[in-house]
Amino acid sequence: MFDDLPPDLERLLPLKVWHAMWLARIDDEIADLQRRKAEREYGRRVRPARPEWIVQLGIGTGRPPVQVHAGDCYAAGNRRRSVDRGEARRLLASGLPACLHCQPDIELRTLD
Structure with a gap:
């Protein structure tokens, strides 16, 4: 099915590490965006009302x-x-x- 991958272990292992590093970066970015969104929502909820x-x-x-x-x-x-x-x-x-x-x-x- 995926015959475009290298057939030997010496080239497959670095590819696996490289993709794991990218997946970790993507997971970190997702977590950071979710944290910022939660902070904005918290800020909206606890913001004092504007005075009249x-x-x-x-x-x-x-x-x-x-x-x-x-x-x-x-x-x-x-x-x-x-x-x-x-x-x-x-x-x-x-x-x-x-x-x-x-x-x-x-x-x-x-x-x-």
Whole structure:
């Protein structure tokens, strides 16, 4: 059936070793891909929920609030904390500016 294989032992044994090495490499790659997939799935399951509203914080003592953003706003800086709807409305009502990109004042209906 497979007459394209060498007929002698001296050439068949290295072929067997070579194929075993490739099979081990393939098995390692499969295991690595399965591990990465499991890690991604675990990350999706344990990821905290995105906050509904964000307050961007300033620099300096006390890190005062600077601007109110929607939870998914791309313009919110790295210094921020999540707030609930009531606190976001209170901050906007007290004069804290709303983000010009995500416009939380429209969503929260706090326009003047």
